[in-house]
Structure formats: C-alpha cells, structure tokens
Amino acid sequence: MLIFQVLMIIYAFQKKMKWRSREILELAAQNVERESDSFTRRPMHIGKSNHGIEDLYSFSKFISKNLIAIPVKEKERLIFIINMPWEKLISFNKQYWKYSYVAFDLEGDVSVNITQEDYFMYRDQLAFDQLCHGMGNLFISFLDQYRKGYELLIIDQFNALKLNIITEG
C-alpha cells in the first residue's frame, strides 16, 4: 500500500496522471490580444498541414499516451478532444463535437472548435479568432516536432508552464 502511494505521488509530480487541457489552453493563448465580444459558437478553419495519414495516427497514440488529448477517429478526419469531463470519457455517447477540439482531416485541413465553457476559463476576454489560430497552430507544431522525433520538446513546453499539479483539467 505504501509503495502504491509513493508511486502515485511520484507519478503526480511527473504529471503522468493529469490531462494537459489547462496547459493546452494556456499555450494556445500565448501572444493572443485581448478583445471583448469576439466569441462565436462555430469551428474555425485554420489552414493546411502537410501531414501523412500514418504520421497522424502514430501522433494520435503519442497524444493519448501523454494525456494531452483524446483522439477520435472519424471517416474522414482525426479529432483531438481537449477538455472532456471524466464522466463523459466512459459514456457510450460521447458527443465530442460539443467539446473543444482540433481536427485534422485526411486532405490536410485543420479546424478548431473552442467551447464557451473553455473560453470563459480565461481570466481575460481574448480575441477568439487568434485563440483558435493559436490552438490549431499549437497542434500543427506538435505534429511537426513529433515527426522530427522531438517528443520530449512537446512535453517540456507543458512542463515549462509550471501549472499546479493538483488543479483539474
């Protein structure tokens, strides 16, 4: 029992037990200007990424293994859900389009959806289009770094934020 507790504490400090949702939101908001009344309830097309399907699928394994996001495979795209509550994770009807996500389609188009709930987690009102771009570009850069074999660099970016290990999300 004691060994188990010690292991849990070590894992907690290594951030291997915590989803990176808050850190993603934090990284996406870097360099985003403040602007009020800019939120809208629709996904945004960010641009193109020159990824291959194989790269994308192996990237999705890395993403889920490191608790960065939940990958969901669709017919024509792969979606990374960013902030899904625990109770929804185990339900059959996940309705993932209701949550914040970054979607990579098989033709290379990248789109982002940020929910009102996640947007209101920011202390300041941020320019919503810039925030969506920030989120999309963050994942595009993660994918690029992953393809180059810089997985640790991705984790370092999260750790560099030094967010509380106990806070949710």
Add this chain to the structure above:
Amino acid sequence: MDFKHAAILGSYISKDYAEELFRLLANYQDISASEAASRLNLHIKTVQDFLEAMAQLDILDKKEVFEKKRPYFRYALKTRNIKMILDLDELFGGQKQISSAGFRIREKSNAGVRFSTSRDGQSISHVAMWTGKGREQKERRINLSRPQGKFMFHLPFPSAAYMEVTEIMEKAGVEETHRSEIMDIVNVLIEYGVIEKE
C-alpha cells in the same frame, strides 16, 4: 410582364369563374359589371374587381358611359391572346450588382445565433436564430446548401478582419457559379444581424 402584374393576372385567372367571364367578354361587344354578374349569377363586387383588374392589365378596354341613370363602366375585350412572360434575367442582374460592389463582411459579435456543423465537420449545415421578443420569440432556422455551408464555415470571426465575399469563396473552395446563392444567404444574414458589413 413584371412580377407584380403577373401576380395579379395569376390570382384572377385562377378563379373558377374566370373562363366564363372571358367567354362573356368574347361574345359581347361590351358588357357592364352588373350585366355580367347577373348573367353568371355572381356578386357584382366579384365581377367588378375582376374586370377592373383586367382593365388595369390592359386586357380590357374600360369606357365610362352616361345613360339616364348615374354613369357606369362598360368593358370590352382588347385582345384575343394573353401572354405572361416573366423575365428572370432581371433577378440575376440584381445579384450581380450586389456582388460586384465587393463589400467586405464578417460575423457580427453577439449575434445570438447557433451554427450546426455538417457530419464531416467542414461546413455549416444550418443556422438558427431567434426572432421577435418575449412570448412572440420564435426560432428561425435556415438550412444551407453545401456551397453556402462551406462559405459560412470560412466566414471571418467577429474579432477577425473583414474579408471580401470573393476572397471567402476562394478560401472555401466555392465555385463562381454559386455566387448568386452565396449572395442570397449573405443578404439574409445581414438582415438578421448575423453578418456585418464593413
């Protein structure tokens, strides 16, 4: 013939007594509303309205006559053919004029609108907004065609810079042939306060 006149003609021509009335007009040199009404067993106001409308459309000749009683009108058929030709080119012309103005648009902030994405997540399938106030409030839902949906998906956000309609169409991969339906939805959504012009 313009839409207004075509609508008048269409509504009167569709009456079940229209053919009988025209038969009377064809058989008589000229006829008054009361004569036609009594002949067809119709109310005089019904016949009068019909004859007035046809005179307004230049199908009947209307002549005021004075007899012993007070003056009244007699109607005579002016033509043996009625042609209804609607020029739809004018409508196309109107759309082109709007689009060539090249105005720049984006989504209006706090529009209070709900966008639903299509199954593939690459376009908007419908837009729902609330109209009216209080108890009179109703949801107005507009289903979008595929080109319209793709266009709406690429519409600049409220905090983004305005973009020209042509630019958005190019970004969304919408072909030029769909311009008129794009302009149609843009105009409707401007009217509902979902899209704003620069």
